[in-house]
Amino acid sequence: KNGKLQMPPSPRGQLPILGHLWRFDPTRPFRTIDKWAKELGDVITVYFGSTPVIVLSRQRVIREAFLKEGENFSGRPSLFVHESCWGKGHVISDGPRNSLLRRHLLAILRSKCRGVDSIQELVTVEIKRMHEYIEKQMGKNDYADIFLEDTVFYVVGNVLTQLVLGRRHEHGSIEFRESARWLDETTRLMEKSSALTFLPWLRHLPGGGLGYAEMKTQAKRVQDLMREDIHDRRRSGEYKDPSRTDLTSVFMRKIDEEMVGNEDLFSDEMLVRLMTEMFFAGIQTECNTFGWAFLYFLFYPEVQRECRQQILEALDSSEEILWNEKDRIPYLEATVAEVQRLANIAPFSMPHKNHEETTLDGYRIPAGSLIFMNLYTTLLDDHVFENAKEFRPERFLNGLRLDRARMAASMPYGIGPRMCMGESIARLELFCVIGSLLRTYSFEQTPGEKYSLDQKMELTIHPSKYRIRVRKLARTD
Numbered sequence: 161k162n163g164k165l166q167m168p169p170s171p172r173g174q175l176p177i178l179g180h181l182w183r184f185d186p187t188r189p190f191r192t193i194d195k196w197a198k199e200l201g202d203v204i205t206v207y208f209g210s211t212p213v214i215v216l217s218r219q220r221v222i223r224e225a226f227l228k229e230g231e232n233f234s235g236r237p238s239l240f241v242h243e244s245c246w247g248k249g250h251v252i253s254d255g256p257r258n259s260l261l262r263r264h265l266l267a268i269l270r271s272k273c274r275g276v277d278s279i280q281e282l283v284t285v286e287i288k289r290m291h292e293y294i295e296k297q298m299g300k301n302d303y304a305d306i307f308l309e310d311t312v313f314y315v316v317g318n319v320l321t322q323l324v325l326g327r328r329h330e331h332g333s334i335e336f337r338e339s340a341r342w343l344d345e346t347t348r349l350m351e352k353s354s355a356l357t358f359l360p361w362l363r364h365l366p367g368g369g370l371g372y373a374e375m376k377t378q379a380k381r382v383q384d385l386m387r388e389d390i391h392d393r394r395r396s397g398e399y400k401d402p403s404r405t406d407l408t409s410v411f412m413r414k415i416d417e418e419m420v421g422n423e424d425l426f427s428d429e430m431l432v433r434l435m436t437e438m439f440f441a442g443i444q445t446e447c448n449t450f451g452w453a454f455l456y457f458l459f460y461p462e463v464q465r466e467c468r469q470q471i472l473e474a475l476d477s478s479e480e481i482l483w484n485e486k487d488r489i490p491y492l493e494a495t496v497a498e499v500q501r502l503a504n505i506a507p508f509s510m511p512h513k514n515h516e517e518t519t520l521d522g523y524r525i526p527a528g529s530l531i532f533m534n535l536y537t538t539l540l541d542d543h544v545f546e547n548a549k550e551f552r553p554e555r556f557l558n559g560l561r562l563d564r565a566r567m568a569a570s571m572p573y574g575i576g577p578r579m580c581m582g583e584s585i586a587r588l589e590l591f592c593v594i595g596s597l598l599r600t601y602s603f604e605q606t607p608g609e610k611y612s613l614d615q616k617m618e619l620t621i622h623p624s625k626y627r628i629r630v631r632k633l634a635r636t637d
């Protein structure tokens with residue numbers, strides 16, 4: 161119907177087979193795309209191999225597509241490695257049946273925001289353990305040089321394991337180390353095989369086809385662990401107890417009730433995929449964000465002090481840092497928001513697809529196009545965030561309150577019908593864990609470490625791992 165309209169403009173230098181890939185900064189593709197978006201506009205076409213990708217940048221266009229035409233842009237393209245190794249769970253599926261699945265999953269996650277074993281309670285327990293662990297590292301000293309990101313990995317990992325499986329592992333236990341290992345190994349393989357998404361024929365290359373063969377084996381291994389877990393639960397029947405609120409138990413009850421006629425949504429095999437997807441979507445993203453937060457605290461000690469002062473003024477020493485008290489410590493929430501804006505860990509969000517042909521900015525977007533939400537350029541847009549490259553938590557405050565409009569303009573979790581399902585969990589955890597650490601310790605540079613805020617893309621943008629000197633504060637500090 162829009163046959164006369166043009167496709168969005170493309171940068172120069174498109175080659176057969178490779179498209180524009182050869183022009184990318186290999187470790188920082190987000191910068192190359194940012195440059196093109198600035199030169200050519202908020203709606204452009206970039207060829208990833210022979211696949212045209214429509215890249216949408218900045219508030220106006222992103223809202224128009226993912227909110228105003230949210231349903232149309234809520235599709236997911238076919239992702240070769242994920243689909244052929246892991247199968248389609250929720251994250252890479254689309255359509256009305258999948259929206260139904262998303263609603264069920266969101267209802268389960270929401271129910272975990274209340275009640276006795278709520279996320280807040282789980283986080284509070286893990287924070288206590290984290291402090292015990294740090295104290296142990298310190299021994300008789302008042303400081304320790306530790307890989308703090310690995311320390312919070314226990315918190316994040318245990319909260320998610322509680323959420324998905326209803327159990328936790330002790331710090332340093334074999335089970336925990338094994339889970340961490342499969343997660344690390346899978347992430348490594350995902351990075352190694354990421355080029356296969358656009359150049360799937362590379363899997364035939366000698367030497368394992370960019371990790372494709374290994375990934376297949378790994379996917380089977382990880383999913384077998386989940387299958388075994390479900391199998392054990394079926395045998396014991398414990399999941400039938402309605403007081404079990406972990407995602408696996410609740411979903412298994414759903415399977416029992418609703419499977420007939422709904423085998424595509426409610427089956428043990430679907431649950432296996434959902435369990436793995438939750439672990440992948442939730443753990444690295446959060447750990448990366450914590451890693452960036454700690455780095456920013458080293459570079460901006462005055463921000464540490466301001467957060468701490470506000471916490472000490474708002475709460476007495478016996479009070480836990482709770483998410484529902486966040487309005488008393490707005491500077492801390494603003495700081496987390498500013499870390500997320502600058503860390504920009506998912507610079508293109510996750511790939512989308514539009515179901516029907518439409519127009520954006522006067523350009524034709526054919527049905528079934530691959531769409532990237534360019535969060536990188538959007539969160540660093542100087543028109544919205546003055547001097548956007550500067551780390552200034554105050555930009556999210558309006559006097560003594562959080563500036564809601566500014567918060568909405570920053571969208572590290574994406575927007576629209578496919579927005580991150582773990583947003584409220586992640587924000588709660590970031591706020592409570594960072595708050596409780598800042599209240600008790602100061603973060604300093606460990607002598608000999610060379611810290612850098614430089615961003616590099618692997619699967620996400622993540623910081624290098626550093627030791628950080630965590631120093632216990634005097635009570636009166």
Ligand code: HEM
Nearest residue numbers: 251441442445446449506509510573574578580581582586
């Ligand atoms: C700082 C932490 C996190 C960040 C920055 C983040 C960011 C994102 C982004 C950008 C997307 C893609 C949205 C889109 O397609 O438009 C996403 C999707 C998703 N996230 Fe997160 N996420 C985080 C933590 C979590 C956690 C803790 C969980 C699980 C409890 C989670 C579960 C998911 C799921 C299931 C999806 C797919 C939603 C769908 O396809 O419908 N995320 N996340």
